[in-house]
Amino acid sequence: DAGVIQSPRHEVTEMGQEVTLRCKPISGHDYLFWYRQTMMRGLELLIYFNNNVPIDDSGMPEDRFSAKMPNASFSTLKIQPSEPRDSAVYFCASRPLPGQGANGANVLTFGAGSRLTVL
């Protein structure tokens, strides 16, 4: 398996523009998570899905952020309109059902991240 695939790896955009980040989880993983990493706030959980259904979006900072998972192999995180304070590295991670998988026990596999800079 190629692991969790994220795109783009780097995005530079201007304030007010729409940003779409993409994630392909590991095949067979039932859970998908979006995290945001900044120097000030560390690693924050934004939202997670189980079997393509959003379970907890309490970490989504505001209505400008939205996430979808139209099928088991694809998820998007959209920011519209973007603001400079959205600049961060956004990570997607996936994992199988609790206790399953090669590593088992709630182990997350992370993508390489998408570094977003909003000017």
Place this chain on the structure above:
Amino acid sequence: AQSVTQLGSHVSVSEGALVLLRCNYSSSVPPYLFWYVQYPNQGLQLLLKYTSAATLVKGINGFEAEFKKSETSFHLTKPSAHMSDAAEYFCAVSRTGGFKTIFGAGTRLFVKA
């Protein structure tokens, strides 16, 4: 609710010296505990995990961690630091059978030649 506290945002050691990164957790139920490592411009990778089996857990690259329930700690150690260990290390907690993983603020390890 669960939480993780990592003591020290930066730790600096000399090559060959002991590495000790501290982590304390809070959990109302038996936890799963993890250490992840992040190298520059990469995602987080699992270093080791505790899942209620042996309290001393061995991970990759010579790292190990000991679960101490009485101290609610899960400190990460390595007997001899190597330059390649320079990275950011995250302690994390998850509830048994639960879905969320909560991460600490991270500790950046510097290794001096």
